[in-house]
Amino acid sequence: MTTTRVLTGDRPTGPLHLGHYFGSLQNRVRLQDGGAEVFVLVADYQVLTDRDTAERLDEHVLGLVLDYLAIGIDPGRTTVFAHSAVPALNQLLLPFLSLVSVPELNRNPTVKDEIAHSRQSSVSGLMFSYPAHQAADILFCKATLVPVGKDQLPHLEVTRLIARRFNERYGPTFPEPEAMLSRAPLLLGTDGTKMSKSRGNAIAIRATSDETARLIKGAKTDSVRTISYDPAGRPEVSSLVLLAALCLDADPVALAGEIGDGGAAALKKSVTEAVNERFAPIRARRAALAADPAFARAVLRDGCVRAREIADATLEEVRTAMGMRY
Template sequence: MTTTSDAPPDDSSDALADSTSDASLARSIARSAQIGKDLETDPGQFRMLTGDRPTGHLHLGHYFGSLRNRVALQDKGVETFVLIADYQVITDRDGVDHMRERVFSLLADYLALGLDPARTTIFTHSQIPALNQLMLPFLSLVTDSELRRNPTVKAEQEATGGRPMSGLMLTYPVHQAADILFCKANVVPVGKDQLPHLEQTRVVARRFDERYGRAGDRSAPVFPQPDALLSEVPNLLGTDGTKMSKSKGNVIELRMSADETARAIKKAVTDSDRHITYDPASRPEVANLVLLASLTTGRDPHTIAEEIGDGGSGGLKKLVTEAVNEHLAPVRARRGELEADPAHLRAVLAEGNGRADAVAQATIAEVREAMQMVYA
C-alpha cells in the first residue's frame, strides 16, 4: 500500500506547535482536496480508519456528520477499517454500564446503514492486543508537555476543574495514533478541529522511523504519515437548540421508532415567528429543523422554508417528521432484522476482530524487527 503523504520532513515539535496555524490549515485543506480528486480515479491506494466510542446510541448527528460518508467511501473502493472504541470509554468514565448492548447497537447501525463486513473491517479495541501493544513504543516518542497540549486533553483538564485525569486520558492521543497506525491507514476523515489529533499521529509515525526505521533500510518507513480527509459537517443542533449531545438527551437516535421520532421533533425548540424562513444566524432553532428536512429530502432549505411560509412551527415539524421517518424507514427495517439475529451480529464482529488482529500482529512484528527485539 502506498502512503498519501508528500510532506517534507520537518521538526516534530515545531509541527505539533504549528498544527493549528493558518498555514498548516491551508496545507491540510489543499491536501484533502487532492485526496478527494484521487478518490475518484484511484480509490484503491487509500486505507481509511475511523470509528466511534460506544457511549450511547448513534443519532442523526453521527449519520449526517460521518456515517453516510463512510459508506460512500467504502462503495468507492477505499479499504475501510471502523473501530468500536470500547477502551476509550474508560478514558473519562468510571464504569462500563451497558457496554455490550451499546457495542452491538453500533454494529447494527453500521450494517443497517450499508457498511459491508466483506469490504469493511469492523472491530473493537479490547479484542486486538497487538494494537494496544503499540502504545508502549509510541509513548516513548512523545513528551508529557506535548500530550497536555492536545485539545482533547486540555478540554478534559478544564472540564474537571483541576481534578487529576486518568493516565489513559492523558495518553489518549497516543492510543489514537495506535488506532490509526496499526493498520497503516493513510487517510482519516476528520473535521478541522481534529487536525491537531492527526498531527500527533503523524509526529509519532515520523519519530518512530527516525529513531528505529527498518533494520538495514531506513529509507523504507514502517508507518505512513496519514492525511486528513476534511469534510463539511452539517451544523445540526439538538432538539433543545443547543449542541447535539447524547448526554443531554436532545438527539434523534437512528434506532428510534417513527412514533418516538415524532415525539422528539414535536418537542423541538423553535421561536415565536409564525412565518418560516431559513436564517441560521438569526433563527438557529427554526433553521435547524429546515436543514434537517433538507438533508433528508435532498431539497434546498430556502425552498423548503418558502413552501411552508405561514404554516408555522407546526407545519415545519410535520414536514420534518415525515421526511426523517421516510428517509430512515429502510434503515430501521434492516436494523430490526439484524437485532432479531444476534448470532449474525456476533459472527460479524468476530470476523472483523479476527481480520484486525491479523493486521495488528503483522504490524507489531515489523515494529519488533525495527526495534531489534526479535529473539527467536
C-alpha cells in the same frame, strides 16, 4: 494503484443518532462503495477515558454494529472490530508514548476540551494518553485517510508526529495519514445545543416513528412565525430545516420558503415526515438484524480476527525496526 485505507470509529456509549449519520456514517458507506478499504473501530477501551466504568458495554457495542450494518456497512468490504480484542494494537501505545513529550500531550486542545467536559473531577492516565492511543488505532492498519471533524485535527496531528518521529528514528514504517474533513453542517439537538448521546437531545437512528415525532415536537424553535434558513440568526429553526433538507436531498433555503408562514408546527410536521420517510428502510433493516443478534456478533468476531492479523504483522515490523526481536 494503492488502495486508500480509511480508519474511523465510535465510542460505544449509546445509540448512534442523526448527527452521526449525516456527519460521518453515510460518508463511510460512500468511501466503502467507492473502493476504499475501510476499518471501523468500536472504541470500547476509550469509553473509560471519561468514565469510572463502562456500563452496559456489551449492549452498546452490539448496538453500534447493528447501526453500521443497517446503514449499509458491508462486512465483506469493511472491517468492523473492537479495541479490546486486538492486543497488538494496544501494545503499540508504549513505543508511541516514548515519541511524544508530556508538554506535547498536555497542550493538546482536544484533550483539554474533553477534560473540561468530563463527568469526573479528575481524569485518568488513559485520557491523558488518548492522542497516542488514537495514533495506535490509526497506524496499526497503516491508514492513509482519517475522516475527522475540525475538533479532532489536533489528535491527528499527534498521529502524524508519532509516525514521522518513528520513521526518523527507526526507519520508514508508517504513512502520515491525511485528514478528511466532513463538509456536513452541524446538526443541533432538540435543545438547541450540539446533538450528543450524553446530552439526551439526540434522535437515534433506531428511534421509532412515534419517538421521532415526539422528540421533534419538543424541539426548541423561536417566536418568529415565518420559517427561514438563517443558521447564524436562527440556529434552532435552521437546524430543523437543514435536517429535513438532508433527508430529502433538498436545498434548505428553498425548503424553508415552501414552509413559509406555516410556523413551527408546519416545520416540525415537515421534519418528522422527512426523517421518518428517509430512515424507514434503515430502521426496518436494523429491526430485522436485531432479531438475529448472532449475525452481528459474528461480523464483529470476524472483523476482530482480521484486525488482529494486521496488528500482529505491524507489531512484528515495529519490533524488528526497534531491534526487539529476541
